Amino acid sequence: MTTLKAKLQDDLTTAIKARDELRSSTLRLTLSAITNEEVAGKTARELSDAEVLKVIAKEAKKRREAADAFAKGGRPEQAERELAEGRVLDEYLPKQLTDEELREIVAQAVEEAKAAGAEGPRAMGAVMKIVNPKVAGLAEGGRVAAAVKELLA
Structure with missing residues (x-):
């Protein structure tokens, strides 16, 4: 290999x-x-x-x-x-997630965080903890954070 x-x-x-x-x-x-x-x-x-x-x-x-x-x-x-x-x-990196794919993953994470009792802007850390392992290498941190902020607002 x-x-x-x-x-x-x-x-x-x-x-x-x-x-x-x-x-x-x-x-x-x-x-x-x-x-x-x-x-x-x-x-x-x-x-x-x-x-x-x-x-x-x-x-x-x-x-x-x-x-x-x-x-x-x-x-x-x-x-x-x-x-x-x-x-x-x-060319050597995995294909990046589209905005729609990223938004979908973040939306699921927001729901999970809400179910765990984290809501609103303060839930940012909880949501990022859920999202980051799922999107590692597939989306840049700045894009992820922006999507999370947008969906928590």
């Missing part, structure tokens, strides 16, 4: 051979972020696929944030480059 990290390394080799600069630089940066994560802490270790996915998601989020910053700063070329790198990383 090929690990996700091994797949990234294979894809990097393919991208280098194909002279795909965008893909190879994006994968190189991501692999070094994975390596940094592996050597962080007291002992070096091999990351599980789930942990590698978290690193990829974090890297993809950095690209989106950088793209926003570049766009607001009037630098569309850099913004487009960051978005393109983000799209490369998105």
Whole structure:
């Protein structure tokens, strides 16, 4: 069974051979972020696929944030480059939930929290505890929090 990290390394080799600069630089940066994560802490270790996915998601989020910053700063070329790198990383992430799917999961969690006695804006923490494990890796935290706030209001 090929690990996700091994797949990234294979894809990097393919991208280098194909002279795909965008893909190879994006994968190189991501692999070094994975390596940094592996050597962080007291002992070096091999990351599980789930942990590698978290690193990829974090890297993809950095690209989106950088793209926003570049766009607001009037630098569309850099913004487009960051978005393109983000799209490369998105290929390795699970398909994100649509707004409707996310809203449905959050609505169920709100009902569960109500049944447990948590209601209104103060129920935010209780609802997030129910929702987060269900949407881990499938929706960004900011989107989840916004959906929860909206349905609790």
